[in-house]
Amino acid sequence: MLRIESKEGRAPDLEVVAAAWDSARARALRRIVVCAGTGCIANGSLKVYEALKARAAEAGLKVSIGLDVHNDARKDALLTKSGCQGFCQVGPLVTIEPDGILYTHVHVEDVPEIVEKTLVRGEAIERLQYRDPVSGEVKRGKGEIDFYARQDRRVLSACGVVDPEDLYEYIARDGYRAARKALLEMSPAEVCEVMKASGLRGRGGAGFPTGRKWELALRQDEKEKYIICNGDEGDPGAFMDRSVLEGNPHSVVEGMLIGARATGATVGYVYVRAEYPLAVVRIRAAVEAARASGFLGKDIMGSGVDFDIRVMEGAGAFVCGEASAMVSSIMGNRGMPRPKPPRTAEKGLWGKPTVVNNVETLAQVATIVLHGAAEYRRTGTESSPGTKTYALTGHVANTGLIEVPFGTSLRTVLFDIGGGVLGKDGKPDNAAFKAVQIGGPSGGCLTKEHLDIPMDFDSLGAIGAMVGSGGLVVMNDSTCMVQMARFFMHFTQNESCGKCVPCREGTRQILALLDDIIEGRADETTLGLIEELCENVAESSLCGLGASAPSPVLSMLRQFRPEFEAHVRDKRCPTGQCKALSPFAIDPAACKGCGMCAKACPASAISGERKEAYRIDQAACLRCGACVATCKFNAIKRGAL
Amino acid sequence: MSTCKESEALRFEAVVAILDRYERDPSRLIPILQAVQEEYRYLPEEILTYVAVSLDLSPAKVYGVATFYGHFSLEAKGKYVIKVCDGTACHVKGSTGLVDALRAELRLEGKKKTTDDLLFTLETVSCLGACGLAPVMTVNDEVHGLATPAAALEIVKSIREKEAAHAAN
Numbered sequence: 175m176l177r178i179e180s181k182e183g184r185a186p187d188l189e190v191v192a193a194a195w196d197s198a199r200a201r202a203l204r205r206i207v208v209c210a211g212t213g214c215i216a217n218g219s220l221k222v223y224e225a226l227k228a229r230a231a232e233a234g235l236k237v238s239i240g241l242d243v244h245n246d247a248r249k250d251a252l253l254t255k256s257g258c259q260g261f262c263q264v265g266p267l268v269t270i271e272p273d274g275i276l277y278t279h280v281h282v283e284d285v286p287e288i289v290e291k292t293l294v295r296g297e298a299i300e301r302l303q304y305r306d307p308v309s310g311e312v313k314r315g316k317g318e319i320d321f322y323a324r325q326d327r328r329v330l331s332a333c334g335v336v337d338p339e340d341l342y343e344y345i346a347r348d349g350y351r352a353a354r355k356a357l358l359e360m361s362p363a364e365v366c367e368v369m370k371a372s373g374l375r376g377r378g379g380a381g382f383p384t385g386r387k388w389e390l391a392l393r394q395d396e397k398e399k400y401i402i403c404n405g406d407e408g409d410p411g412a413f414m415d416r417s418v419l420e421g422n423p424h425s426v427v428e429g430m431l432i433g434a435r436a437t438g439a440t441v442g443y444v445y446v447r448a449e450y451p452l453a454v455v456r457i458r459a460a461v462e463a464a465r466a467s468g469f470l471g472k473d474i475m476g477s478g479v480d481f482d483i484r485v486m487e488g489a490g491a492f493v494c495g496e497a498s499a500m501v502s503s504i505m506g507n508r509g510m511p512r513p514k515p516p517r518t519a520e521k522g523l524w525g526k527p528t529v530v531n532n533v534e535t536l537a538q539v540a541t542i543v544l545h546g547a548a549e550y551r552r553t554g555t556e557s558s559p560g561t562k563t564y565a566l567t568g569h570v571a572n573t574g575l576i577e578v579p580f581g582t583s584l585r586t587v588l589f590d591i592g593g594g595v596l597g598k599d600g601k602p603d604n605a606a607f608k609a610v611q612i613g614g615p616s617g618g619c620l621t622k623e624h625l626d627i628p629m630d631f632d633s634l635g636a637i638g639a640m641v642g643s644g645g646l647v648v649m650n651d652s653t654c655m656v657q658m659a660r661f662f663m664h665f666t667q668n669e670s671c672g673k674c675v676p677c678r679e680g681t682r683q684i685l686a687l688l689d690d691i692i693e694g695r696a697d698e699t700t701l702g703l704i705e706e707l708c709e710n711v712a713e714s715s716l717c718g719l720g721a722s723a724p725s726p727v728l729s730m731l732r733q734f735r736p737e738f739e740a741h742v743r744d745k746r747c748p749t750g751q752c753k754a755l756s757p758f759a760i761d762p763a764a765c766k767g768c769g770m771c772a773k774a775c776p777a778s779a780i781s782g783e784r785k786e787a788y789r790i791d792q793a794a795c796l797r798c799g800a801c802v803a804t805c806k807f808n809a810i811k812r813g814a815l
Numbered sequence: 816m817s818t819c820k821e822s823e824a825l826r827f828e829a830v831v832a833i834l835d836r837y838e839r840d841p842s843r844l845i846p847i848l849q850a851v852q853e854e855y856r857y858l859p860e861e862i863l864t865y866v867a868v869s870l871d872l873s874p875a876k877v878y879g880v881a882t883f884y885g886h887f888s889l890e891a892k893g894k895y896v897i898k899v900c901d902g903t904a905c906h907v908k909g910s911t912g913l914v915d916a917l918r919a920e921l922r923l924e925g926k927k928k929t930t931d932d933l934l935f936t937l938e939t940v941s942c943l944g945a946c947g948l949a950p951v952m953t954v955n956d957e958v959h960g961l962a963t964p965a966a967a968l969e970i971v972k973s974i975r976e977k978e979a980a981h982a983a984n
Contacts (some may be wrong), residue, residue, distance in 0.1 A: 216958035262947025280832040410902030413944035419818035490885030506844035567946035647903045
């Protein structure tokens, strides 16, 4: 058996660790992976984990928790808590290998059966397996389920499969080899060249080429430089950074280490949202493990390079996702952006060159360095190589975290992976599809006409949307687009830091105008006014928050103009979501024709023949509600009937 | 009088320990305030002033930082902090209904966020990142997914019962 030599502060031999881990893994007959991502934990996966541990022991099975590479006893199973497996909706998830089984909705009560049937006898339990919602077919494992099979999981390939707290397992999957290559075999300029050749673009939203950013920092003639991992994933409806930090934190640590090599940074910061307590725990643990094993610290792997990482929690300010605001926040100040240039790569933390990269960006760096730029470019499109993770949520059959190559169409994502749209009653109904909001509060809307556009940075930008951080929120026809526009404007108005006037006052006024529409105070001039204001705010705001804040509103106005016009011209909300604009109507099936409502109506807006269904003249109706109060048959309803 | 002074001293002991832990480094003001809030459940004014003086910062600067970030609260929070996610996914799946139901049950009107008995604080947050389970709410960081107004009220009820039983013992 191989022994891992761990000298104080010296990184172990990667091949020895990998071989030791692999042979230890081979000594366990099965591997049971319980998803311990935020979603599955919320559904009780930790209780399932504990129950599996206890029940397997009762059944006399030898189960190892975590893998001890120095213990060569044979085991019946290795029990692992993983990060997010992506299919949160059907959690808690349990996978069992090599049987290739995925169990969904697993609860503590199911554990005895899993132990007795699957672990002891190797049988699959049909009722716990995923059932295709359309065909009703039972699917054995991830390979057979469209949600997984239609994806191309690269950044997420280890998320939900490995033990995120096991450094050795990360090494066994080629971990830290790219860092070793970058530190010992490549010059900083060569690392920058590879990144430039790969065409990797920042996944935080703007899509700036990572190689160019690093090169700019490398060129700065300063001894002290910094690298920041931006994990302040503030876009509502996006959680890929959380999942990567929870599921494969070492990929981020290694990416930062390579970034440090490329730029000359000696200190790194991981800035994580405080709303992600588990991600904070996991990245902290990974940093500590890497430091203890000599992958962080002084003279890393004998290269002469010093680098260490600190983890900092955000304090609840969306604007801190902006690089200069984040820099200000890390230094202990209000997180306000500053005018550029100089870029943070020139003057950042304490006035020193500082590179800010997103979590998902950093998580792919090691693959690129290890396998080369050409290999990386085999996936994705010419201008946007590689894959993108999306958080698929809202009115869609399969919600969860997915990853597809750039250039994949919305149709594939929505109908093949997502399993189609859910209608008002929560049942699959593709005809109910209205729009997908992409890119969060900086992004825009995609509709039926965009279903076949290959999604990448440029194609989405061209139609006024953006990849952004990758939130895809599906909306069905019960969603009011004016309300959605207001939702995003309310968010950005609330998060505007207040430093520059266009953003601070502009977002407030746009919000007030949207409220006018919703409350029925607007007229046709309101829409023009909103557009004009939006253009001004986008043009003149100091940072990306203000510059992109009008995007959702403009996009929705462009795609759904008739719906906005119905609100301002006809004073009617077609979906019945805006109370003030949802007219009363009489249900002819329920109306007995008693005439009580017509008597009660102060505007004489109701008319009809006795014993037949009455009608409301919408032009005359004051929407006072007097009729509703008098009707004994509940025949008068608000909103679109 | 002496007991009053003693409890005052105890009150400041915690913040002194926190300041020591962060080496009185003014650039670590945010983690310091986070630790203070965790300890005291909010940021009491006198503690903020003490932090400012200890870090050689102006109280205005510390106040500025404390009011900038959404997580910091200058008012005492309830023992149970309920956060309802109002991210996009939760919003389209009906988080407004959750908030309305909880506000009515907890009798929180207008801008009031904390119940008079300091048992509950109700907040909305922009995104908890558990969009796959929308709508989502958390009670002291315990996540409840696919929440309904009825389930939310059930949670409030069980906490009240637990607290009542605790008080009775």
